[in-house]
Amino acid sequence: MAREINLVPDIKGEMIKTLKLRNFILFLCIIVAAASVGIVAILGAVVGGQQLAVDGKKSTVEALSAKVKTYSDLTDFLTIKDQLGNIQNIADNKKVLSRTFGILTALLPKGADTITISELSVNLSDQEPSFTFDAQANAGSEPYIDYNVLDSFKKSMQYMRYDYGRYVDKDGNEIPAYCIVESGLDGATFTEPGRGMYAFWTINIDGCNPSTSTETLKESENSKTTDGSYSFEDYQGQQVVRIWRTPQYSDWYNAKYLTENGSISGIPHFESKCTTYFATKDDSGTLKWESSNLACLLVPGGIDGINITDSSNGKSANEELVLRFSAKITLNPEVYKFNNKHMLAIGPEGRYNVTDSYTQIQAMFGARATDCVEGDTACKGGN
16 A cells, blocks of 8 residues: 655745745736736826817817907907896896876876876885875865865875786787787777777787787678687778777676686686676676776885875965975886786776876976965965
């Protein structure tokens, strides 16, 4: 039986194992080093390629920049571009100063009691627009100097309202504001006794019919209509559709254009943002139509919205006894906003005034009244 004898000492065996482990580790290090060199080479190639691409783009940008700078209108172009970017912000903050005269028409009393403005200052603050003015009040009869005129003027502030919204066609599509004519050449609102206010919709102008851009007008033997079944008439050389701002309660209700809760559809009309309509029934079952405008206060503070800073007796340019006074009226900021279309100021007696159009303002203003002079007993002794 053969026997094996290990003649290698134990320490020699350990050394052999250590040498094998060293060689294996060295081999791994060589592989890792080689891989690292390869990775570095690849990264170097990538970085070099990126730098070449960047240099190429930089050259292109510099060439384009030099070309752009040769344009003589570059500054104007950049200014226009910046303004176009802010056009919505500009529209949101735009104010319509011309509405002042329509608002004054609603504020100032009519009839025997008159108030004439001699000096007016308008503040279009975003939060609290206001009127500051000097004026004279004339009662129109004895006693001409009557503080009741001024007192009545102050108390009317709580009843002042405004209204705005949009005109829509029978399908509920908004009609552009430039397609609506709300007043005549004299600035007077279109009204019809017993029926209320209306406007003209210039349906034949390009872009004015939201339902179709190819709307054509035609005349039949009995009436004038459009292909969209709108009856039209002629006004100032234009074909126009009469569109009511005031609901035609009975007619629209019977034709099912108007419901008892005030909803309107199927007919061109005005959609108000402030005024709502509704019907109530009396004991006999007859519908009684009403309107409500509680939220849109022209003078938010009511009586507190007007501040009388000074008052005294005086004489007008016609030598009439009058009451001189100075006042400030704070208004709702909504009434001057450009984005609030078709704005109306509504007086306490139901007077409506279109404030987006020209109005007759001559009667609103007059020469400043003078103070009473010494020895003028009629002026000094006025009530």
